[in-house]
Amino acid sequence: MLLVNQLEINEGTLFKGLKKDKLTFEEVFNDIIRFIEADTDSSYRISVGTDSQVGSKTVFVSCILVHRVGKGAIGYLHKCEIQRPVTNLREKIYLETCASLQLAYLFDEGKMRKIHEALGPNRHSEGITFEFHIDIGTKGQTKTLINEMVGMVRGLNFVPKIKPESYCASAFADRYTKAM
16 A cells, blocks of 8 residues: 555655754745855756665655755755555655655745746856656666656656766665664
8 A cells, every 4th residue: 555645745844954953845945045046156956856764664755955066065854754664666666756756846836936036137047957866776676667757757747867866865865764
């Protein structure tokens, strides 16, 4: 049984910043805008991704990473749990991808417009890329899920990235599935 509703991410979801606890998505979004406005000459890569760790229960960590290309990054995490081990690989990757989709949809058209406007009038349509990172790759067991997950993400109008380019899920979120 898929328990996507237990992984619900919405405007009221609380995040943990790397330097702050208990931030709403609105507070996270305002931090992102301030980070971009602090250096409007840089380019930015905003990525979302989720990883999970299976034990007696399954811990999911979804993250937002804002990379000021060549000049650092800020990140935000949300942790949730399913009170059972999710041992089926397809279900696990599907749940991770669904959690990331919910997070990506928080960046609606209005929020993306504000992000682009934060760069200023001369760079309004450039300088920001939005990436959807899936914790799958061409090596290992997840390679059989590439077409399915990439197709789902593309079908919902996001640009998917897989390993080794999916660092938001495979490195950043992965680090915190064990630490949170």
